[in-house]
Amino acid sequence: KLFLIVIVDSLVHWADLEPVPQDDGPNPVVKIAYSEKFSDVYDYFRALLKKDERSDRAFALTAEAIELNAANYTVWHYRRVLLQALQKDLREEMRYITDIIEEQPKNYQVWHHRRMVVEWLNDPSEELEFIADILSQDAKNYHAWQHRQWVIQEYKLWDNELEFVEKLLEEDVRNNSVWNQRHFVISHTTGYSSPAILDREVQYCLNQIRKAPHNESAWNYLKGILQDRGMSSHPGLLEQVLELKETHCSPYLLAFLVDCYEDALENNNQKETLNRALEVCEYLAQEKDTIRKEYWLFLQRSLESRFGPSAASGEPLADGTEPPAGQQELS
Amino acid sequence: PVVPSGLLLCCRPAAVKPRAAMQHYRFLLILLPCVCLPRPTLLREQHYQYLKKGLRHLSDSYECLDASRPWLCYWILHSLELLEEPIPAAVASDVCQFLARCQSPTGGFAGGPGQHAHLAPTYAAVNALCIIGTEEAYNVIDREKLLDFLWSVKQPDGSFVMHVGGEVDVRSAYCAASVASLTNILTPKLFEDTPSWILRCQNWEGGLGGVPGLEAHGGYTFCGTAALVILGKEHMLDLKALLRWVVSRQMRFEGGFQGRCNKLVDGCYSFWQAGLLPLLHRAFFKEGESQLSRQRWMFEQQALQEYILLCCQNPAGGLLDKPGKSRDFYHTCYCLSGLSIAQHFGNVDLHHELILGKEENRLAPTHPVYNICPEKVAQALQHFHQLPVPEADQRHGASSWVGPATGFRVQMFNGG
Numbered sequence: 152k153l154f155l156i157v158i159v160d161s162l163v164h165w166a167d168l169e170p171v172p173q174d175d176g177p178n179p180v181v182k183i184a185y186s187e188k189f190s191d192v193y194d195y196f197r198a199l200l201k202k203d204e205r206s207d208r209a210f211a212l213t214a215e216a217i218e219l220n221a222a223n224y225t226v227w228h229y230r231r232v233l234l235q236a237l238q239k240d241l242r243e244e245m246r247y248i249t250d251i252i253e254e255q256p257k258n259y260q261v262w263h264h265r266r267m268v269v270e271w272l273n274d275p276s277e278e279l280e281f282i283a284d285i286l287s288q289d290a291k292n293y294h295a296w297q298h299r300q301w302v303i304q305e306y307k308l309w310d311n312e313l314e315f316v317e318k319l320l321e322e323d324v325r326n327n328s329v330w331n332q333r334h335f336v337i338s339h340t341t342g343y344s345s346p347a348i349l350d351r352e353v354q355y356c357l358n359q360i361r362k363a364p365h366n367e368s369a370w371n372y373l374k375g376i377l378q379d380r381g382m383s384s385h386p387g388l389l390e391q392v393l394e395l396k397e398t399h400c401s402p403y404l405l406a407f408l409v410d411c412y413e414d415a416l417e418n419n420n421q422k423e424t425l426n427r428a429l430e431v432c433e434y435l436a437q438e439k440d441t442i443r444k445e446y447w448l449f450l451q452r453s454l455e456s457r458f459g460p461s462a463a464s465g466e467p468l469a470d471g472t473e474p475p476a477g478q479q480e481l482s
Numbered sequence: 483p484v485v486p487s488g489l490l491l492c493c494r495p496a497a498v499k500p501r502a503a504m505q506h507y508r509f510l511l512i513l514l515p516c517v518c519l520p521r522p523t524l525l526r527e528q529h530y531q532y533l534k535k536g537l538r539h540l541s542d543s544y545e546c547l548d549a550s551r552p553w554l555c556y557w558i559l560h561s562l563e564l565l566e567e568p569i570p571a572a573v574a575s576d577v578c579q580f581l582a583r584c585q586s587p588t589g590g591f592a593g594g595p596g597q598h599a600h601l602a603p604t605y606a607a608v609n610a611l612c613i614i615g616t617e618e619a620y621n622v623i624d625r626e627k628l629l630d631f632l633w634s635v636k637q638p639d640g641s642f643v644m645h646v647g648g649e650v651d652v653r654s655a656y657c658a659a660s661v662a663s664l665t666n667i668l669t670p671k672l673f674e675d676t677p678s679w680i681l682r683c684q685n686w687e688g689g690l691g692g693v694p695g696l697e698a699h700g701g702y703t704f705c706g707t708a709a710l711v712i713l714g715k716e717h718m719l720d721l722k723a724l725l726r727w728v729v730s731r732q733m734r735f736e737g738g739f740q741g742r743c744n745k746l747v748d749g750c751y752s753f754w755q756a757g758l759l760p761l762l763h764r765a766f767f768k769e770g771e772s773q774l775s776r777q778r779w780m781f782e783q784q785a786l787q788e789y790i791l792l793c794c795q796n797p798a799g800g801l802l803d804k805p806g807k808s809r810d811f812y813h814t815c816y817c818l819s820g821l822s823i824a825q826h827f828g829n830v831d832l833h834h835e836l837i838l839g840k841e842e843n844r845l846a847p848t849h850p851v852y853n854i855c856p857e858k859v860a861q862a863l864q865h866f867h868q869l870p871v872p873e874a875d876q877r878h879g880a881s882s883w884v885g886p887a888t889g890f891r892v893q894m895f896n897g898g
Contacts, residue, residue: 171596173594173595173596174583174595174596175580175583175595176576176579176580176583178572178576178579179538179576179580180537180538180555180573180576180577180580181536181537181538181540181551181554181555181558181580182538182539182540183540183541183542183544183545183547183548183551184539184540184541184542185542185545185548186542186545189542189545189548193548197596200596219545220545220546220548220549221546222546222547222548222549222550223548223549223593223597224549224593224597224598224600224644224645224648225549225592225593225596225597225598228598228645228646228647228648231647259644259649262649263648263649266649291742291745293692293696293697293699296696296697297651297692297693297696300693300695300696304695325744326744327697327742327743327744327745328697328742331685331686331687331691331696331697331698334685334686335695366744367730367743367744368743368744371686371687371743372686375685375686375687375688376686378686378723406726440734441734441782442732442733442734442737442782442785443729443730443732443781443782444782445775445778445779445780445781445782446725446726446729446780446781449773449774449775449780452773453771453773456772456773
């Protein structure tokens with residue numbers, strides 16, 4: 152019965168239109184074995200596109216084409232042209248795009264389309280809740296976070312976002328996307344300049360670290376918020392970290408120590424500080440973070456070169472490296 | 483010490499502490515049904531058959547890539563060139579003719595015949611044509627129209643949309659810079675403000691997000707960094723922060739790379755992430771950094787090769803994200819590209835190889851900016867730099883060209 156319906160439908164609604172087969176040429180490459188339905192829909196789509204037909208049947212066909220391949224950005228563009236030309240109900244389009252995104256949340260085109268409709272309606276009122284729902288299914292969906300940041304920034308919806316961030320961090324303190332959102336919200340609202348805010352954030356990090364010592368995100372955030380001001384600018388922090396080293400050690404803690412020492416050296420080059428830094432690099436390279444051995448040894452040589460006694464001795468340092476002379480090889 | 487690279491890596495390194503090695507192997511033992519770990523083998527013949535077939539025919543499961551067919555050409559051709567499998571002249575010519583059908587009359591390449599131009603398939607098409615590297619291939623590209631297309635997607639803030647009426651993210655800058663530089667249509671004006679826009683994508687983590695404000699991500703970090711290298715502006719990045727971020731993305735147990743902090747390993751990041759190390763090495767070198775190694779990139783090359791060879795190969799051919807996932811041409815391309823990066827240190831003048839397993843596992847080197855073989859990059863640059871840079875008429879979207887010797891402008895379209 153469905154077969155007959157489809158045939159009759161074609162005859163009644165599409166009879167005047169000559170489908171346009173795809174022009175792959177005589178010796179196609181990367182030729183896809185399209186299903187009959189796929190070929191039919193796209194043959195008619197090509198016919199409509201060729202005519203630049205602006206009709207309801209064209210609009211209906213774009214939905215079919217999208218269902219078969221939601222990544223076809225040419226179809227999406229055409230659908231937008233039709234939405235405007237036919238003065239379609241954008242609220243209904245919002246319902247449509249909501250369903251499509253729920254089905255295919257990792258597609259670029261669907262999110263871009265939603266953004267266009269929101270812009271045309273100038274109505275972001277559904278967005279935060281919708282995105283929250285998508286994130287409840289995949290808390291790290293990159294497109295979802297991108298759309299969320301756009302909505303918040305464009306329509307100045309900052310007020311409740313830090314609360315949202317805190318809730319998600321309670322659910323999963325290792326979700327790096329949420330830590331990024333935290334940074335996004337704070338840097339665009341209060342900023343990190345005020346000592347009160349900075350201190351609050353540092354304490355927040357340290358608390359999360361105590362609860363989950365091997366959470367790289369928390370350590371990266373701690374470094375991220377301090378690096379421009381200087382890691383040593385926060386008094387007592389180095390001591391707190393050295394304390395944590397006894398019970399909550401991790402490669403991330405040790406890396407943070409290196410960064411503290413490096414920052415200290417930049418302000419006040421002391422032999423003892425350098426030695427500690429070199430020691431931690433060695434410990435990381437040989438024991439605690441061996442996958443990054445090449446990097447830690449490079450950093451070690453770099454610190455030695457920048458802060459150590461002059462490297463004018465001309466001795467090779469390690470692994471086939473030498474002081475500056477004759478480096479034309481790596482052009 | 484001069485040790486044949488095959489021998490050096492054929493037995494489990496005694497230098498690695500037992501506990502770390504055990505944890506490394508524990509991961510592999512869990513994921514692999516067989517326990518034959520030493521001397522991993524690249525399944526060349528199986529990959530070759532998979533690629534050879536795909537270049538002609540794809541099942542209906544590829545309907546979802548019907549708007550990305552130049553990508554399929556590039557992924558397959560690049561995989562074949564890494565495997566040093568020759569492309570028969572007839573096939574090469576067929577690819578040229580197909581890509582010519584994907585070229586838009588208004589410039590740039592589309593995902594398929596009759597579709598609109600888009601920077602991603604444009605990047606893929608130009609790369610595929612450069613891999614083929616024949617006169618026929620180069621001649622497919624309409625350079626004047628390509629320049630018009632790039633102008634048509636350029637934004638006032640320095641960014642590019644991926645296609646007319648499309649989205650902005652840092653991939654577009656890379657695609658634009660790649661094709662413009664290879665085909666010699668690059669002008670300073672075209673990329674005015676692009677470096678400063680890309681720089682805004684570097685965040686508190688040290689890596690780059692897709693647009694300013696977003697989480698640092700391997701794919702976008704590669705695109706932003708490679709674009710800046712092409713534009714000669716890589717020094718504007720916080721290179722130290724970027725280096726720390728990317729080396730931290732190598733997984734201590736799996737050996738492969740994750741795309742973002744606290745996410746899972748994926749074979750494709752073998753290129754997007756590991757490919758950053760050659761770029762950074764060069765950037766540091768240009769800055770006068772004296773402590774760079776002369777033999778190794780700053781990531782664990784052996785561990786990455788192990789991950790790819792032991793965990794990312796489909797026995798029937800093709801490569802994949804991680805065990806349990808299905809093969810596809812995207813992962814085949816980027817796993818092999820990452821394997822090549824991990825095997826080859828240096829450049830033409832200084833070259834140090836580190837081949838895990840048999841010498842037969844060796845792949846051709848790949849260029850870390852364009853991800854096609856370095857000879858093909860050089861050949862394309864040589865060809866296109868003999869041609870004059872088209873002069874784009876931005877107002878009308880048409881272009882003219884300046885004659886080589888005479889200096890007289892030959893006006894092809896109206897526009898002053």
